Each structure stands twice: as C-alpha cells, then as structure tokens.
Amino acid sequence: MFMGEYNHTIDAKGRVIVPSRFRETLGDTFVITKGLDGCLFVYDNQEWAAFEEKLKSLPITNKEARAFVRFFLAGAACVEVDRQGRILLPGTLRDFAALSKDVVLIGVGSRIEIWSRERWEDAAAFEDMDAVAEHMADLGLSI
Numbered sequence: 001m002f003m004g005e006y007n008h009t010i011d012a013k014g015r016v017i018v019p020s021r022f023r024e025t026l027g028d029t030f031v032i033t034k035g036l037d038g039c040l041f042v043y044d045n046q047e048w049a050a051f052e053e054k055l056k057s058l059p060i061t062n063k064e065a066r067a068f069v070r071f072f073l074a075g076a077a078c079v080e081v082d083r084q085g086r087i088l089l090p091g092t093l094r095d096f097a098a099l100s101k102d103v104v105l106i107g108v109g110s111r112i113e114i115w116s117r118e119r120w121e122d123a124a125a126f127e128d129m130d131a132v133a134e135h136m137a138d139l140g141l142s143i
C-alpha cells in the first residue's frame with residue numbers, strides 16, 4: 001500500500017526521483033499514465049495488469065467507456081528507474097499534468113499520484129472534509 005507525501009524537483013532532462021519507499025513496491029519498471037484531477041497515476045505492474053483487465057471489460061459499444069479507455073491507455077508509458085532512483089517522465093505526460101519543476105508524489109493506496117506543487121496545494125486544501133466524509137458514508141465507508 002502506497003502512502004505518504006514527498007516533494008521533489010524535475011531536472012532539466014525531465015527526470016524525477018522516486019522515493020525509495022515507493023521504489024521498494026514499484027520495482028525497476030512500472031506504468032505511468034494520465035490521471036484524474038490533472039495529476040499522473042503511477043501503478044506497479046501487478047496493479048496495472050488488474051486495471052487493464054477492468055478496462056478490457058468495459059463495453060466497446062459505450063461511447064463514454066471508449067473515451068475512458070483511451071484516456072488511460074493512450075497516455076500510458078512504461079518507465080524504468082535508473083541507478084540514481086530517477087525516472088524520465090515523458091513530455092506528453094509532463095505537459096498534461098503541468099509538471100515543470102516542483103512536484104509532489106503522494107501514495108494513495110494502490111497507486112501513486114504525481115502532482116505539480118501548485119495543483120497539489122489547490123487539491124489538498126481539504127476545506128470541507130466533513131461534507132466529503134458524509135458522502136463517503138453513502139458509499140459504505142464509515143470511520
């Protein structure tokens with residue numbers, strides 16, 4: 001399970017250090033793709049395979065399902081960790097998530113998210129968590 005928040009910097013070549021705690025689970029190669037809310041999603045190979053199976057099960061006759069599959073698969077890239085613990089973030093993914101220099105990597109259970117620091121600060125304001133918690137109860141999650 002991925003958890004925690006780590007601040008890093010993208011170098012001039014588009015590389016970022018992956019925290020060692022994340023690398024332990026991710027291994028040497030893993031998948032990065034466009035994520036929701038303007039961030040990138042990072043999956044270890046096992047989680048990615050499970051996600052791919054769910055995407056394959058969506059009906060090809062449904063227009064929204066086709067768009068959903070395209071969104072995640074067209075932008076996906078397999079990346080490899082170098083000896084310094086860095087990965088090269090593909091330019092298209094950096095552009096999508098507005099990643100330029102300061103980034104935040106967060107663990108969110110089965111995946112990691114990579115955010116631009118600015119977008120993360122906006123998303124992580126958590127101003128109305130009481131209302132969000134009430135909605136989570138409707139989904140069957142109680143604290």
